[in-house]
Amino acid sequence: MLMSAYKERLYWHIRRMVLVHEDADDVLQNTFVKIYRGVLLFEGKSKLYTWLYRIATNEAITFLQNRKRHYSTGIDEGDNPLVTRLRADSWFDGDAVQQQLQEAITQLPDKQRTVFNLRYYDEMPYEEMSRVLDTSVGALKASFHHAAKKIETYFREADYF
């Protein structure tokens, strides 16, 4: 069945985008609702796996943008709201390095963060990623390179190296 086959992969993809389990749960459920409602529109031009990833990615980015709008209207704008939520998440117990890595990743623009996560965590080939994000392979490679450099800089500024 569709959901049984892909729920774990999609969950972890979404989780690394939104970081907090409750948010990932909401986004995953919305993703599958959209998948089931739109499955008849799937034209078979791409792999099902690619199509599912595209929906999950779009859903996660939309969620993050809504969050940003929500927090930008708040009083406390000093801290990164995603990082704040991650620290408060009871389903995250990463060490200081992992926490810092997530903080560094959240500094990236949404698209660049998606490219970084798909490559770094999901180890998705660039050709496959190109179909998911509708972007050329060259642009994706450059995006990943820039993301890696930004993260490295973040760690350097934090005196990790």
Place this chain on the structure above:
Amino acid sequence: MKKKDELPDEWSEHAPFLQTFKKADDGFRLPDGYFESVEDSVFRQLEAIGATRHTPAPKPRLSLWQVLQSLWQPRLALAFAGIFTVALTAWWLFRPATDGLQAPLTHQMVSVEDAASYLLENPMELEPEDLAVVFPEDQLPAIMLENGASNSTEEGIRLAPEDLELLLRDMTDEELNNLHEL
């Protein structure tokens, strides 16, 4: 294209520290049995959406012509035509050979007694040669005379001894008794 195996090379080229982080536990956890329960949650949402958004609309009544038009598919019609042609050809090739005539009556359809009585009642419908097979030799001249088909009233048709023997062998006991009385 760089495959998964080549990923560490890519990382060591661009950002060697990432390779070190990848080996460590990333710290993300999730509740026990989460993946089992999430399916139910999704289907509950789908049912809720379906109940509110899909109000059953009355189906329009279709005329017979519209139904036939919906069933009409060129591929289906071609398939049926092909099957019909093959069946017709097979019937034509393997039909029973009758040579344009009716099949002869078999023994099962007409009993010997019925055939004999018919022949005795309708001797004029048969040729003298046919009658010679069933009638005794001494009766044949009289029939020939009535029929007027032959000028020879004295001789009639002579049967060979072998034919006569065969004829006698095929006759029933009753016929033999009748023959004896004559």
